[in-house]
Amino acid sequence: MEVENEEPSWFVYLVRTSKSALYCGITNDLQRRFKQHQEGKGAKALRGKGPLQLVWSQSEINKSEALKTEIAIKKLRKVQKEHLVKQAVRFDRK
Known part of the structure; x- marks a missing residue:
């Protein structure tokens, strides 16, 4: 039986807009x-908000884990998100 090598294949990320x-x-x-976001082809929330900066990212093992982490980060206050960026720390949902 062959075991798949589970390398991180999904990422959660934070992009900073021109208005922070x-x-x-x-x-x-x-x-x-990120290139799509910069070209205005990504999320509508970022269109016209450039220049954009990719300020933080974290790898996850699969899409499900990435979605769970994204939801948890979206629930954080801005000051907590800024801490992730400033400290360049891994976010732990637990």
């Missing part, structure tokens, strides 16, 4: 997704 707002999202290709 933080946008949280998930993707399976961080570079591609």
Whole structure:
């Protein structure tokens, strides 16, 4: 029986807008997704809000875990999100 190598394949990320707002999202290709945001082809919430900065990201093992982490981060106050960015720490949902 072959065991699959479970490498992180999904990412949760924070993007900072020109007005310092933080946008949280998930993707399976961080570079591609950030490029889409920069080109105005990503989330509508970020269109016209540039220049954008990718300020934090965290890898997750699968889409389900990434979604759970995204939901938890979206529930945080901005000061808590800023702590993630400033300290460059891994977010623990527990």
